[in-house]
Amino acid sequence: MHPEKTKHAFEPKIIAFVCTWCTYAGADLAGTSRMQYPANVRVLKFPCTGRIDPVFILKAFQQGADGVLVSGCHPGDCHYIAGNFHARRRFAAFRKLLEFVGVDLGRLQFSWVSAAEGGKWVEMVTGLTERVRLMGPMQEFKELALEEQWSGAINTPELQEAYNSI
Amino acid sequence: MSRIGVFICHCGENISRTVDVERVAAEVGKLPGVAFATDYKYMCSDPGQGLLKKAIREERLSHVVVAACSPRMHEKTFRKAVESAGLNPFLCEMANIREHCSWVHQDRKEATVKAIELVGMMVERVKKNRVLPTITVPVTKRALVIGGGIAGIQAALDIADAGYEVILVEREPSIGGHMAQLSETFPTLDCSQCIMTPKMVDVANHPRIRLYTYAEIERVEGYIGNFQVTVRRKARSVIEEKCTGCGVCMEKCPVKKIPNKFDQNLGMRPAIYVPFPQAVPNTPVIDRENCIKFKTGKCGVCRKVCGPGAVDYEQEDRLIVEPVGAIVVATGFDLYSIEEKPKGSPIKGYGEFGHGRIPDVIDGMTFERLASASGPTGGKILRPSDGREPKQIVFIQCVGSRAREKGISYCSKICCMYTAKHTMLYHHKVHDGQAYVFFMDARTPGKNYDEFWRRSIEEEEAVYIRGMVSRLYQKGDKIVVMGSDIAVGVQVEIEADMVVLATAVQPQKGADALAQKLGISYDKYNFYSEAHAKLRPVECATAGIYLAGACQGPKDIPDTVSQASAAAAKVIILFARDQLEREPIVARVREAGCVGCFYCKKVCPYGAVEEKEIRDRQGNLVKVVAYVNPGVCGGCGTCQATCPSKSVELDGYTDEQIVAMIEAL
Numbered sequence: 001m002h003p004e005k006t007k008h009a010f011e012p013k014i015i016a017f018v019c020t021w022c023t024y025a026g027a028d029l030a031g032t033s034r035m036q037y038p039a040n041v042r043v044l045k046f047p048c049t050g051r052i053d054p055v056f057i058l059k060a061f062q063q064g065a066d067g068v069l070v071s072g073c074h075p076g077d078c079h080y081i082a083g084n085f086h087a088r089r090r091f092a093a094f095r096k097l098l099e100f101v102g103v104d105l106g107r108l109q110f111s112w113v114s115a116a117e118g119g120k121w122v123e124m125v126t127g128l129t130e131r132v133r134l135m136g137p138m139q140e141f142k143e144l145a146l147e148e149q150w151s152g153a154i155n156t157p158e159l160q161e162a163y164n165s166i
Numbered sequence: 167m168s169r170i171g172v173f174i175c176h177c178g179e180n181i182s183r184t185v186d187v188e189r190v191a192a193e194v195g196k197l198p199g200v201a202f203a204t205d206y207k208y209m210c211s212d213p214g215q216g217l218l219k220k221a222i223r224e225e226r227l228s229h230v231v232v233a234a235c236s237p238r239m240h241e242k243t244f245r246k247a248v249e250s251a252g253l254n255p256f257l258c259e260m261a262n263i264r265e266h267c268s269w270v271h272q273d274r275k276e277a278t279v280k281a282i283e284l285v286g287m288m289v290e291r292v293k294k295n296r297v298l299p300t301i302t303v304p305v306t307k308r309a310l311v312i313g314g315g316i317a318g319i320q321a322a323l324d325i326a327d328a329g330y331e332v333i334l335v336e337r338e339p340s341i342g343g344h345m346a347q348l349s350e351t352f353p354t355l356d357c358s359q360c361i362m363t364p365k366m367v368d369v370a371n372h373p374r375i376r377l378y379t380y381a382e383i384e385r386v387e388g389y390i391g392n393f394q395v396t397v398r399r400k401a402r403s404v405i406e407e408k409c410t411g412c413g414v415c416m417e418k419c420p421v422k423k424i425p426n427k428f429d430q431n432l433g434m435r436p437a438i439y440v441p442f443p444q445a446v447p448n449t450p451v452i453d454r455e456n457c458i459k460f461k462t463g464k465c466g467v468c469r470k471v472c473g474p475g476a477v478d479y480e481q482e483d484r485l486i487v488e489p490v491g492a493i494v495v496a497t498g499f500d501l502y503s504i505e506e507k508p509k510g511s512p513i514k515g516y517g518e519f520g521h522g523r524i525p526d527v528i529d530g531m532t533f534e535r536l537a538s539a540s541g542p543t544g545g546k547i548l549r550p551s552d553g554r555e556p557k558q559i560v561f562i563q564c565v566g567s568r569a570r571e572k573g574i575s576y577c578s579k580i581c582c583m584y585t586a587k588h589t590m591l592y593h594h595k596v597h598d599g600q601a602y603v604f605f606m607d608a609r610t611p612g613k614n615y616d617e618f619w620r621r622s623i624e625e626e627e628a629v630y631i632r633g634m635v636s637r638l639y640q641k642g643d644k645i646v647v648m649g650s651d652i653a654v655g656v657q658v659e660i661e662a663d664m665v666v667l668a669t670a671v672q673p674q675k676g677a678d679a680l681a682q683k684l685g686i687s688y689d690k691y692n693f694y695s696e697a698h699a700k701l702r703p704v705e706c707a708t709a710g711i712y713l714a715g716a717c718q719g720p721k722d723i724p725d726t727v728s729q730a731s732a733a734a735a736k737v738i739i740l741f742a743r744d745q746l747e748r749e750p751i752v753a754r755v756r757e758a759g760c761v762g763c764f765y766c767k768k769v770c771p772y773g774a775v776e777e778k779e780i781r782d783r784q785g786n787l788v789k790v791v792a793y794v795n796p797g798v799c800g801g802c803g804t805c806q807a808t809c810p811s812k813s814v815e816l817d818g819y820t821d822e823q824i825v826a827m828i829e830a831l
Binding site for chain 2: 015022028030034039042047048051053054056060063080087116117122
């Protein structure tokens with residue numbers, strides 16, 4: 001009955017930021033329909049994609065996410081009239097920024113999944129997981145997190161010199 | 167220091183089959199701040215909730231995490247339980263380990279690890295949850311019903327009879343909908359007009375129902391208990407208050423030959439018309455596209471002959487704003503058309519049935535009009551092409567429905583029954599005629615339905631052929647129907663005089679646009695989605711909006727009427743209270759940090775952000791900051807993601823809570 005599971009050397013961590021009205025409900029529908037998808041995804045529920053601050057995406061990458069999915073209601077279907085339009089505009093700009101700092105945009109997926117699209121949710125999650133699995137772990141931002149942690153310390157001769165010159 | 171209680175539900179076996187719930191409880195119990203962790207077979211059951219309440223009291227819990235099904239299912243249940251044990255309900259969160267975990271994964275290890283992480287995230291989140299006060303808002307005790315078919319009529323009458331005002335909005339010039347078009351109804355064969363028109367008159371005469379026909383919903387604002395609905399009353403060109411419904415204008419109108427949509431374009435009507443004689447209101451409307459006065463400026467006969475002076479060519483669309491507390495959506499259905507291949511639609515056309523090129527290939531609704539005593543033929547079954555009586559008639563089932571390859575996978579539910587009815591009506595009217603039905607299965611669940619279907623075969627001599635039709639074409643004045651009889655395993659060819667297609671039931675055109683105005687969700691066919699398939703079948707996920715009839719899915723008349731009354735009951739329950747508790751998920755401004763840039767005001771979809779002046783003790787203006795009106799705020803949180811100084815926070819979804827979850831990864 002159960003298909004043989006293939007073991008992978010690398011299991012990516014996928015974080016999904018979704019709105020409660022459309023995509024969260026769509027993911028629920030995938031559950032009630034007993035569809036199957038990789039267990040790599042962790043869902044964070046928001047009232048609306050408009051609430052999703054791009055900082056959360058950065059934070060997720062810092063905390064070890066290898067891929068991030070942001071999904072809400074289709075344009076025009078927003079429960080809060082226009083929140084998803086604000087989100088769309090915000091993320092269009094944010095993608096450029098991420099590209100500029102050298103993040104592979106393949107790790108970041110934006111999509112619209114309605115409450116009736118359980119199948120699309122499964123496709124999105126599976127597709128992103130497979131893609132990120134091939135890309136390997138996301139290192140850049142984890143190192144950043146370490147730097148941030150140590151930013152108070154004077155741990156290089158250059159820094160020491162700069163400090164002394166003040 | 168928080169003392170968090172974590173409760174892992176087995177959901178019978180739904181969760182525990184894939185997730186090692188005991189292991190989850192053990193692992194989560196080790197997290198800092200968790201004082202109590204346990205698992206139980208059914209957390210939502212009475213003993214389960216009892217366990218939760220007992221633990222809150224005995225373990226002096228400060229926060230609660232319930233790991234079970236989707237919060238969309240039982241968040242309210244558990245928050246209520248937590249509240250009854252003396253905790254603020256918003257100190258309880260749910261981790262979804264059923265829909266998002268046990269049901270979608272098979273590997274026990276993976277699912278268990280995921281469940282532990284999901285619960286861990288919620289534990290970190292709940293630590294940052296704050297006590298939120300409930301916000302109460304007043305309820306406007308008036309209802310809006312959209313759609314004046316049998317569903318809308320039933321809902322409007324029930325709500326109005328309970329003592330509340332109802333606004334009934336209908337797009338067409340008359341209420342009645344599709345049911346007014348039907349000839350006779352299954353399974354009793356009573357005449358549709360006879361049971362429908364009295365209800366229509368009841369609506370018109372009801373002191374608490376305000377009827378807007380020839381009107382559409384322009385805009386919907388607000389939330390449960392407090393909607394502001396803008397209705398566009400299209401220019402009728404006839405003043406309803408003055409018109410007596412004498413009908414002289416229709417008699418004198420020089421334009422006579424306009425196909426009447428109500429008669430499926432078989433009958434003709436003038437340019438000033440009522441769609442059918444029993445229309446409610448019995449006030450004509452001028453079809454401006456076909457009226458000579460509007461096309462050329464000449465004519466004006468109807469104004470000249472109108473005694474009360476009701477004809478008004480200068481009338482314009484009017485926008486009316488109505489405050490209502492609840493909305494019932496009853497926009498009904500339309501039939502899939504084989505007339506042409508739908509453009510830009512995922513649904514494929516029926517080329518094999520000629521895309522409607524053959525005039526005597528009609529759909530079920532057209533047959534209804536032919537069979538109706540008040541129809542264009544006075545109830546005689548006659549061919550649209552030459553007016554002769556068809557002696558051989560073929561009915562084809564499931565045209566569009568249950569045809570995945572054509573793009574519609576659902577069953578339209580009513581066609582098996584109405585086709586059985588059609589064969590009976592045909593047999594009653596054409597005694598020497600023969601009816602054939604091509605069908606896949608006969609689906610007849612319902613009281614007295616199967617008996618009715620059998621009667622069509624056993625007493626009314628309809629020949630049922632199990633199989634589908636591959637092609638039909640015109641040959642002389644006959645239509646050759648080629649199909650297969652899979653029960654016998656032979657090819658069948660019938661030379662028919664008329665073919666009736668049971669085309670699929672679809673939502674009304676523009677159903678998606680209305681859903682977007684209302685903020686309700688719909689499926690890929692544009693049927694509106696109910697909040698829960700089994701337990702909340704008449705409510706939308708959007709609070710205060712209810713569904714009735716075929717706009718939610720194909721339905722026959724008894725089901726539609728039941729659902730309409732159920733929707734009305736939900737509205738009446740809502741109106742039984744003067745105040746309504748709403749979720750306190752609203753944005754709040756931290757005035758110390760606010761710099762008054764008002765980006766939040768620009769992005770707020772509700773106009774909830776106001777400007778507030780901060781003055782010192784001498785009354786000098788210090789700064790102007792944003793203020794969110796909690797009564798107007800919808801709780802989307804767009805302002806918070808936009809605020810450059812992070813000075814506005816959405817209660818229940820603060821940055822602290824979100825970041826705590828991300829950090830728990």
